[in-house]
Amino acid sequence: MYPIIFEYKLLKISSYGLMLMLAFLICNYLLRKYLLKINRDPKMGDDIIFYAAIGGIFGSKLYHMIEQALWYSDYSNVDGIINIFKGLYQFDVSLFFSGINQFGSGLVFLGGLMGGFISVTYYIRKNNLVTLEVYDWVAPFLALGHAIGRMGCFLVGDCYGKPCSLPWAVTFKEGLPPTTFESFQYNYPSVFNSQEFKSLYFPGDYIYVHPTQIYEFIIYLLIFFYLRYIRDNKLYNGVVMFEYLFLAGMARFLIEFLRLNPKYLFNFSGAQIISIFMILISSFFMYFYRKKTT
Numbered sequence: 001m002y003p004i005i006f007e008y009k010l011l012k013i014s015s016y017g018l019m020l021m022l023a024f025l026i027c028n029y030l031l032r033k034y035l036l037k038i039n040r041d042p043k044m045g046d047d048i049i050f051y052a053a054i055g056g057i058f059g060s061k062l063y064h065m066i067e068q069a070l071w072y073s074d075y076s077n078v079d080g081i082i083n084i085f086k087g088l089y090q091f092d093v094s095l096f097f098s099g100i101n102q103f104g105s106g107l108v109f110l111g112g113l114m115g116g117f118i119s120v121t122y123y124i125r126k127n128n129l130v131t132l133e134v135y136d137w138v139a140p141f142l143a144l145g146h147a148i149g150r151m152g153c154f155l156v157g158d159c160y161g162k163p164c165s166l167p168w169a170v171t172f173k174e175g176l177p178p179t180t181f182e183s184f185q186y187n188y189p190s191v192f193n194s195q196e197f198k199s200l201y202f203p204g205d206y207i208y209v210h211p212t213q214i215y216e217f218i219i220y221l222l223i224f225f226y227l228r229y230i231r232d233n234k235l236y237n238g239v240v241m242f243e244y245l246f247l248a249g250m251a252r253f254l255i256e257f258l259r260l261n262p263k264y265l266f267n268f269s270g271a272q273i274i275s276i277f278m279i280l281i282s283s284f285f286m287y288f289y290r291k292k293t294t
Contacts, residue, residue, distance in 0.1 A: 003156045003174055019152030024053055026148065027141040034137065044127075048138060051123040052116040059115015110252070110274050113142070132238035139244040140227035146248070147220035154213035161210025161258040162191060163201070169208035179207040188260050210258045219251045236289050242282040249278030 006013040031045035124134050153159040157175025163184075177183045181203050184192045191197055201207060223244065231240045253275035261269040268276075 003176070005155075015155035016149075016152035016158070019148055019155065023145040023148040023152075024049055027145050030144070031138065031141055044129075047123060048120055048134070051119040052138070055119025056112035056116040059118070060112035062115065063111020110271055116142075130237065132241065135241035136231055136234065136237060136239070139240040140224050140231060142244055143220045143224040143227060143248065147217045147224060150213045150217040150220065154211065154217070159213055159259070161212035161215075162260060163197065163207050164210050165208065166210070168211060168214075170211045171206040171208045173206060179209055181205045181207065191260065212255055212258050215258075216251065216255055219255075220248070223247045223251070236293050238285065238289060242286045242289075245278045245282035246286070249275040249282065253279070 002015050004012060005015045005018050028045060028049040031049065032042040035042045035045050120134070120138070121131065124131050150159070157172030157178070160170075160172060160175065160179065172179045177187050181201050184197070184201075184207055226247070227240050227244055230243060234240060253272050256269050256272045256275070259269070259271075261271060263269055265273060
Protein backbone atom coordinates (compact mmCIF):
# COMPACT_ATOMS: atom_id res chain seq x y z
CA MET A 1 0.00 0.00 0.00
CA TYR A 2 1.75 3.16 1.27
CA PRO A 3 4.49 2.17 3.76
CA ILE A 4 6.22 5.54 3.33
CA ILE A 5 4.05 8.67 3.32
CA PHE A 6 6.84 11.19 2.76
CA GLU A 7 10.55 10.89 1.97
CA TYR A 8 13.10 13.62 1.31
CA LYS A 9 16.83 12.86 1.58
CA LEU A 10 17.34 11.56 5.14
CA LEU A 11 13.81 12.43 6.24
CA LYS A 12 11.42 9.51 6.01
CA ILE A 13 7.92 9.36 7.49
CA SER A 14 6.32 5.94 7.63
CA SER A 15 2.56 5.57 7.37
CA TYR A 16 2.44 3.52 10.58
CA GLY A 17 4.50 6.08 12.48
CA LEU A 18 2.23 8.86 11.24
CA MET A 19 -0.94 7.02 12.28
CA LEU A 20 0.57 6.19 15.67
CA MET A 21 1.36 9.86 16.23
CA LEU A 22 -2.15 10.84 15.11
CA ALA A 23 -3.64 8.29 17.51
CA PHE A 24 -1.84 9.85 20.48
CA LEU A 25 -2.62 13.43 19.40
CA ILE A 26 -6.32 12.80 18.71
CA CYS A 27 -6.81 10.83 21.92
CA ASN A 28 -4.96 13.50 23.88
CA TYR A 29 -7.18 16.24 22.45
CA LEU A 30 -10.40 14.32 23.14
CA LEU A 31 -9.31 13.36 26.65
CA ARG A 32 -8.51 16.99 27.49
CA LYS A 33 -11.92 18.00 26.11
CA TYR A 34 -13.65 15.36 28.24
CA LEU A 35 -11.79 16.42 31.41
CA LEU A 36 -12.88 20.00 30.86
CA LYS A 37 -16.45 18.77 30.47
CA ILE A 38 -16.36 17.07 33.89
CA ASN A 39 -14.55 20.01 35.51
CA ARG A 40 -11.19 18.31 35.92
CA ASP A 41 -7.74 19.66 35.11
CA PRO A 42 -7.11 19.01 31.36
CA LYS A 43 -3.35 18.90 32.02
CA MET A 44 -3.96 15.47 33.53
CA GLY A 45 -4.92 14.34 30.03
CA ASP A 46 -1.48 15.33 28.74
CA ASP A 47 0.21 13.46 31.58
CA ILE A 48 -1.90 10.33 31.16
CA ILE A 49 -1.27 10.16 27.42
CA PHE A 50 2.46 10.72 27.99
CA TYR A 51 2.68 7.88 30.51
CA ALA A 52 0.54 5.67 28.26
CA ALA A 53 2.84 6.38 25.30
CA ILE A 54 6.06 5.56 27.18
CA GLY A 55 4.63 2.43 28.82
CA GLY A 56 2.88 1.40 25.61
CA ILE A 57 5.98 1.58 23.44
CA PHE A 58 8.08 -0.25 26.02
CA GLY A 59 5.44 -2.95 26.55
CA SER A 60 4.85 -3.49 22.84
CA LYS A 61 8.56 -3.84 22.18
CA LEU A 62 9.02 -6.22 25.11
CA TYR A 63 6.12 -8.40 23.96
CA HIS A 64 7.60 -8.41 20.46
CA MET A 65 10.95 -9.59 21.83
CA ILE A 66 9.34 -12.35 23.90
CA GLU A 67 7.27 -13.55 20.94
CA GLN A 68 10.36 -13.60 18.72
CA ALA A 69 12.23 -15.60 21.35
CA LEU A 70 9.41 -18.12 21.82
CA TRP A 71 8.62 -18.63 18.14
CA TYR A 72 11.94 -18.10 16.38
CA SER A 73 14.34 -18.81 19.27
CA ASP A 74 15.78 -15.35 18.62
CA TYR A 75 17.40 -13.91 21.75
CA SER A 76 19.44 -11.30 19.91
CA ASN A 77 17.49 -8.41 21.45
CA VAL A 78 18.19 -9.22 25.10
CA ASP A 79 20.74 -6.39 25.19
CA GLY A 80 17.92 -4.04 24.21
CA ILE A 81 15.89 -4.70 27.36
CA ILE A 82 19.03 -4.31 29.49
CA ASN A 83 19.80 -0.93 27.91
CA ILE A 84 16.21 0.24 28.41
CA PHE A 85 16.34 -0.52 32.14
CA LYS A 86 19.78 1.07 32.42
CA GLY A 87 18.51 4.16 30.61
CA LEU A 88 15.53 4.46 32.98
CA TYR A 89 17.68 3.89 36.07
CA GLN A 90 20.42 6.29 35.00
CA PHE A 91 18.04 8.85 33.40
CA ASP A 92 20.01 8.39 30.18
CA VAL A 93 17.66 9.19 27.28
CA SER A 94 20.12 8.12 24.56
CA LEU A 95 20.66 4.74 26.22
CA PHE A 96 16.91 4.25 26.65
CA PHE A 97 16.14 4.85 22.98
CA SER A 98 19.12 2.82 21.80
CA GLY A 99 17.59 -0.07 23.72
CA ILE A 100 14.21 0.56 22.10
CA ASN A 101 15.84 0.55 18.65
CA GLN A 102 17.51 -2.81 19.33
CA PHE A 103 14.08 -4.43 19.32
CA GLY A 104 13.63 -3.70 15.64
CA SER A 105 10.39 -2.44 14.13
CA GLY A 106 7.91 -4.73 15.85
CA LEU A 107 5.10 -3.16 17.88
CA VAL A 108 2.46 -5.42 19.43
CA PHE A 109 -0.74 -3.75 20.69
CA LEU A 110 -1.51 -6.17 23.53
CA GLY A 111 2.02 -5.72 24.88
CA GLY A 112 1.52 -1.98 24.59
CA LEU A 113 -1.80 -2.25 26.42
CA MET A 114 -0.17 -4.00 29.37
CA GLY A 115 2.77 -1.61 29.42
CA GLY A 116 0.42 1.37 29.23
CA PHE A 117 -1.70 0.01 32.08
CA ILE A 118 1.33 -0.31 34.33
CA SER A 119 2.70 3.17 33.61
CA VAL A 120 -0.70 4.91 33.85
CA THR A 121 -1.46 3.08 37.11
CA TYR A 122 1.85 4.36 38.45
CA TYR A 123 0.79 7.90 37.52
CA ILE A 124 -2.61 7.41 39.18
CA ARG A 125 -1.10 6.17 42.44
CA LYS A 126 1.57 8.88 42.39
CA ASN A 127 -1.11 11.59 42.17
CA ASN A 128 -3.61 9.95 44.55
CA LEU A 129 -6.35 9.66 41.94
CA VAL A 130 -9.23 7.19 41.95
CA THR A 131 -7.93 4.29 39.85
CA LEU A 132 -11.17 2.96 38.37
CA GLU A 133 -12.46 6.47 37.68
CA VAL A 134 -9.36 7.34 35.64
CA TYR A 135 -9.54 4.00 33.83
CA ASP A 136 -13.07 4.95 32.76
CA TRP A 137 -11.81 8.30 31.45
CA VAL A 138 -9.33 6.65 29.10
CA ALA A 139 -11.07 3.38 28.13
CA PRO A 140 -12.89 4.74 25.05
CA PHE A 141 -9.66 6.27 23.76
CA LEU A 142 -7.89 2.92 23.99
CA ALA A 143 -10.39 1.62 21.46
CA LEU A 144 -10.07 4.73 19.29
CA GLY A 145 -6.28 4.67 19.38
CA HIS A 146 -6.30 0.99 18.47
CA ALA A 147 -8.61 1.69 15.52
CA ILE A 148 -6.34 4.44 14.19
CA GLY A 149 -3.29 2.26 14.69
CA ARG A 150 -4.88 -0.51 12.63
CA MET A 151 -5.23 1.91 9.72
CA GLY A 152 -1.48 2.38 10.02
CA CYS A 153 -1.04 -1.39 9.80
CA PHE A 154 -3.18 -1.44 6.67
CA LEU A 155 -1.17 1.33 5.00
CA VAL A 156 2.16 -0.32 5.79
CA GLY A 157 0.92 -3.81 4.87
CA ASP A 158 1.29 -5.55 8.22
CA CYS A 159 -1.00 -7.67 10.44
CA TYR A 160 -3.05 -8.95 7.50
CA GLY A 161 -5.02 -12.18 7.44
CA LYS A 162 -5.09 -15.53 5.72
CA PRO A 163 -5.52 -15.99 1.96
CA CYS A 164 -9.08 -15.54 0.77
CA SER A 165 -11.08 -14.95 -2.43
CA LEU A 166 -13.69 -12.52 -1.08
CA PRO A 167 -14.48 -9.44 -3.21
CA TRP A 168 -12.74 -7.13 -0.70
CA ALA A 169 -9.57 -9.24 -0.39
CA VAL A 170 -6.35 -7.26 -0.84
CA THR A 171 -2.71 -7.96 -1.60
CA PHE A 172 0.30 -6.14 -0.14
CA LYS A 173 3.07 -6.15 -2.73
CA GLU A 174 5.32 -4.11 -0.44
CA GLY A 175 3.94 -5.43 2.82
CA LEU A 176 5.83 -6.43 5.95
CA PRO A 177 6.21 -9.13 4.80
CA PRO A 178 4.82 -8.92 1.21
CA THR A 179 1.96 -11.22 0.26
CA THR A 180 3.88 -13.17 -2.36
CA PHE A 181 4.06 -16.91 -2.97
CA GLU A 182 7.72 -16.93 -1.90
CA SER A 183 7.01 -14.89 1.22
CA PHE A 184 4.31 -17.32 2.36
CA GLN A 185 6.70 -20.20 1.70
CA TYR A 186 9.26 -18.65 4.05
CA ASN A 187 7.15 -16.85 6.66
CA TYR A 188 3.98 -18.95 6.88
CA PRO A 189 4.97 -22.57 6.15
CA SER A 190 1.83 -23.99 7.81
CA VAL A 191 -0.38 -22.08 5.33
CA PHE A 192 1.97 -22.66 2.42
CA ASN A 193 2.08 -26.43 2.94
CA SER A 194 -1.70 -26.81 2.92
CA GLN A 195 -3.11 -28.60 -0.09
CA GLU A 196 -5.60 -25.82 -0.74
CA PHE A 197 -2.86 -23.17 -0.96
CA LYS A 198 -0.70 -25.21 -3.32
CA SER A 199 -3.64 -25.91 -5.60
CA LEU A 200 -4.54 -22.23 -5.95
CA TYR A 201 -1.19 -20.39 -6.00
CA PHE A 202 2.05 -20.78 -7.91
CA PRO A 203 5.57 -19.25 -7.85
CA GLY A 204 5.47 -15.54 -8.67
CA ASP A 205 1.83 -15.09 -7.60
CA TYR A 206 0.62 -12.30 -5.35
CA ILE A 207 -1.66 -13.69 -2.66
CA TYR A 208 -4.95 -11.95 -1.81
CA VAL A 209 -5.70 -11.95 1.91
CA HIS A 210 -8.27 -10.86 4.50
CA PRO A 211 -7.84 -7.13 5.30
CA THR A 212 -8.07 -7.89 9.01
CA GLN A 213 -6.74 -4.40 9.78
CA ILE A 214 -9.92 -2.93 8.27
CA TYR A 215 -12.08 -5.42 10.16
CA GLU A 216 -10.45 -4.35 13.41
CA PHE A 217 -10.64 -0.65 12.53
CA ILE A 218 -14.42 -0.91 12.13
CA ILE A 219 -14.89 -3.04 15.26
CA TYR A 220 -12.78 -0.81 17.53
CA LEU A 221 -14.42 2.33 16.19
CA LEU A 222 -17.82 0.88 17.12
CA ILE A 223 -16.45 -0.06 20.55
CA PHE A 224 -15.23 3.53 20.98
CA PHE A 225 -18.69 5.01 20.35
CA TYR A 226 -20.33 2.43 22.62
CA LEU A 227 -17.90 3.07 25.47
CA ARG A 228 -18.27 6.83 25.13
CA TYR A 229 -22.03 6.38 25.49
CA ILE A 230 -21.92 4.18 28.59
CA ARG A 231 -19.26 6.41 30.20
CA ASP A 232 -21.89 9.14 30.46
CA ASN A 233 -24.46 6.71 31.85
CA LYS A 234 -22.40 4.38 34.03
CA LEU A 235 -23.63 2.76 37.24
CA TYR A 236 -20.24 2.40 38.94
CA ASN A 237 -16.58 3.29 38.45
CA GLY A 238 -14.71 0.74 36.37
CA VAL A 239 -17.57 -0.45 34.20
CA VAL A 240 -16.27 1.35 31.09
CA MET A 241 -12.83 -0.21 31.40
CA PHE A 242 -14.28 -3.65 32.13
CA GLU A 243 -16.52 -3.37 29.06
CA TYR A 244 -13.50 -2.35 27.00
CA LEU A 245 -11.44 -5.33 28.17
CA PHE A 246 -14.32 -7.71 27.42
CA LEU A 247 -15.17 -6.32 23.98
CA ALA A 248 -11.58 -5.78 22.85
CA GLY A 249 -10.62 -9.22 24.11
CA MET A 250 -13.54 -10.86 22.32
CA ALA A 251 -12.85 -8.95 19.09
CA ARG A 252 -9.17 -9.86 19.06
CA PHE A 253 -9.88 -13.49 19.97
CA LEU A 254 -12.20 -13.88 16.97
CA ILE A 255 -10.04 -11.90 14.53
CA GLU A 256 -7.05 -14.11 15.36
CA PHE A 257 -8.75 -17.02 13.59
CA LEU A 258 -8.24 -15.04 10.37
CA ARG A 259 -4.71 -13.87 11.23
CA LEU A 260 -1.41 -15.59 10.54
CA ASN A 261 0.13 -15.36 14.01
CA PRO A 262 1.94 -18.45 15.38
CA LYS A 263 -0.02 -20.81 17.63
CA TYR A 264 1.23 -21.78 21.08
CA LEU A 265 -1.21 -23.50 23.43
CA PHE A 266 -4.33 -25.51 22.40
CA ASN A 267 -3.77 -24.13 18.89
CA PHE A 268 -4.33 -20.59 20.17
CA SER A 269 -2.03 -17.68 19.42
CA GLY A 270 -0.44 -15.58 22.15
CA ALA A 271 -2.96 -12.83 21.45
CA GLN A 272 -5.86 -15.26 21.90
CA ILE A 273 -4.51 -16.52 25.22
CA ILE A 274 -4.20 -12.94 26.50
CA SER A 275 -7.68 -12.17 25.11
CA ILE A 276 -9.17 -15.07 27.07
CA PHE A 277 -7.70 -13.62 30.28
CA MET A 278 -9.09 -10.18 29.35
CA ILE A 279 -12.57 -11.67 28.86
CA LEU A 280 -12.49 -13.71 32.09
CA ILE A 281 -11.08 -10.95 34.29
CA SER A 282 -13.48 -8.30 32.98
CA SER A 283 -16.46 -10.68 33.30
CA PHE A 284 -15.57 -11.43 36.92
CA PHE A 285 -15.27 -7.76 37.87
CA MET A 286 -18.43 -6.76 36.03
CA TYR A 287 -20.34 -9.48 37.87
CA PHE A 288 -18.77 -8.50 41.23
CA TYR A 289 -19.44 -4.78 40.95
CA ARG A 290 -22.91 -5.18 39.44
CA LYS A 291 -23.88 -7.46 42.32
CA LYS A 292 -22.37 -4.99 44.78
CA THR A 293 -24.44 -2.08 43.44
CA THR A 294 -27.78 -3.94 43.35
